[in-house]
Amino acid sequence: ETGVTQSPTHLIKTRGQQVTLRCSSQSGHNTVSWYQQALGQGPQFIFQYYREEENGRGNFPPRFSGLQFPNYSSELNVNALELDDSALYLCASSSWGGREQYFGPGTRLTVT
Amino acid sequence: EDQVTQSPEALRLQEGESSSLNCSYTVSGLRGLFWYRQDPGKGPEFLFTLYSAGEEKEKERLKATLTKKESFLHITAPKPEDSATYLCAVQAYYGQNFVFGPGTRLSVLP
Numbered sequence: 001e002t003g004v005t006q007s008p009t010h011l012i013k014t015r016g017q018q019v020t021l022r023c024s025s026q027s028g029h030n031t032v033s034w035y036q037q038a039l040g041q042g043p044q045f046i047f048q049y050y051r052e053e054e055n056g057r058g059n060f061p062p063r064f065s066g067l068q069f070p071n072y073s074s075e076l077n078v079n080a081l082e083l084d085d086s087a088l089y090l091c092a093s094s095s096w097g098g099r100e101q102y103f104g105p106g107t108r109l110t111v112t
Numbered sequence: 113e114d115q116v117t118q119s120p121e122a123l124r125l126q127e128g129e130s131s132s133l134n135c136s137y138t139v140s141g142l143r144g145l146f147w148y149r150q151d152p153g154k155g156p157e158f159l160f161t162l163y164s165a166g167e168e169k170e171k172e173r174l175k176a177t178l179t180k181k182e183s184f185l186h187i188t189a190p191k192p193e194d195s196a197t198y199l200c201a202v203q204a205y206y207g208q209n210f211v212f213g214p215g216t217r218l219s220v221l222p
Contacts, residue, residue, distance in 0.1 A: 004155075006155075033209060033210075035210075035212075040214075041214055041215075042116075042199055042201075042212030042213050042214045042215050043156070043199075043201075043210075043212045044212070045209040045210065045211070048209060056209055058209065088153070090155050090156070092210075099143065099144045099146075099161055099163075099203065100146070100158055100161055101146075101158075101210060102158055103148075103155035103156045103157070103158075104155050105154055105155045106153075106154065106155045108153065
């Protein structure tokens with residue numbers, strides 16, 4: 001059984017730039033959720049994707065957007081990066097209706 | 113609004129010194145309460161799911177319990193390798209997302 005994978009591991013961007021983060025879900029899982037975790041805080045829900053459509057969104061502006069592909073992998077796109085976007089971005093996969101979410105290792109984004 | 117608080121914020125224990133971590137929650141219809149362990153710079157690792165008040169789950173030195181307003185993670189005779197941040201999260205019946213608490217940073221000294 002393959003776990004959740006994310007790429008890249010680390011990323012450094014400049015304020016105003018755009019970034020794309022990628023996630024492959026665990027085998028057998030068709031739902032992907034994205035979270036932002038600032039240093040010293042718990043993860044904050046960004047949005048969830050199921051059947052290639054957004055299914056729920058947290059309190060994040062529209063410059064945070066995503067995609068899900070037919071193989072259930074997903075992308076998180078952030079436009080017009082701000083310094084406060086510096087965080088660990090986590091992807092979690094689950095089966096639709098399943099209660100447990102399994103997390104990937106995260107992508108550490110630094111905005112300078 | 114669903115909320116999760118955790119206490120203490122940080123905890124230092126000597127190896128073998130048992131203790132408990134607290135997770136207090138407010139949610140409109142609890143679908144599940146989840147405990148995760150997170151090592152620095154890594155993704156959370158799933159530990160337990162609790163569904164209803166009175167339920168208990170155990171794994172090695174860890175035992176999780178649930179009441180209608182809070183959950184406890186009991187650590188018995190901890191070892192240095194138990195050092196990590198322990199996160200608590202709740203999921204409501206009306207949503208798919210998890211609401212996380214800020215975590216408790218546990219340090220176990222040899």
